[in-house]
Amino acid sequence: xxxxxxxxxxxxxxxxxxxxxxxxxxxxxxxxxxxxxxxxxxxxxxxxxxxxxxxxxxxxxxxxxxxxxxxxxxxxxxxxxxxxxxxxxxxxxxxxxxxxxxxxxxxxxxxxxxxxxxxxxxxxxxxxxxxxxxxxxxxxxxxxxxxxxxx
Numbered sequence: 001x002x003x004x005x006x007x008x009x010x011x012x013x014x015x016x017x018x019x020x021x022x023x024x025x026x027x028x029x030x031x032x033x034x035x036x037x038x039x040x041x042x043x044x045x046x047x048x049x050x051x052x053x054x055x056x057x058x059x060x061x062x063x064x065x066x067x068x069x070x071x072x073x074x075x076x077x078x079x080x081x082x083x084x085x086x087x088x089x090x091x092x093x094x095x096x097x098x099x100x101x102x103x104x105x106x107x108x109x110x111x112x113x114x115x116x117x118x119x120x121x122x123x124x125x126x127x128x129x130x131x132x133x134x135x136x137x138x139x140x141x142x143x144x145x146x147x148x149x150x151x
Contacts, residue, residue, distance in 0.1 A: 032115050039111045053091045060096045060141075067097035068136050071104030073111070081105035095147065100140035107132045 055070055056063050071081070084105075085098045108129060116125045 029115070029118060032118055035114075050091075053088060053093060056093050056097050058094070060094060060144075063094050063097035064100045064137050064140050067100030067140065068104045068108070068133060071101040071106075071136075072108035072133070074105065076105060078102075078106045095144045096140055099143045100136055103136040103140055104133070107136060 055066050057066070081102045085102045088098045088101065089095070110129075113125060113129070116128075120128075
């Protein structure tokens with residue numbers, strides 16, 4: 001039996017070369033990533049549940065929109081969004097707003113737009129954020145209606 005040997009094509013770069021390029025790309029993006037992490041940290045400290053509570057009006061559709069926008073602006077760690085969401089529910093904020101807030105906190109994140117544009121390109125970022133915005137509002141409404149139907 002003959003052993004078939006794999007020939008490495010001349011176009012295929014060696015592993016070390018790829019690793020070096022990846023490392024250089026990461027180093028080039030590091031300042032931008034550190035800036036985004038810093039902004040997210042500032043927003044988590046500066047934006048309190050009481051500040052968010054003052055934004056909501058009691059109108060289901062308007063609260064869903066406000067929840068989506070405030071979650072997108074105050075992006076951060078998903079675990080923190082659940083804690084803030086619980087605080088908002090205790091303050092009497094509608095489930096529409098809290099669902100939209102949690103979903104947009106995790107999926108949108110306007111703070112990360114510069115990094116996302118840098119990594120994925122402007123067109124992809126624009127489409128992803130528009131679709132995420134629309135579907136966040138739709139899912140928040142459907143989630144709330146589902147839970148109301150179950151209870």
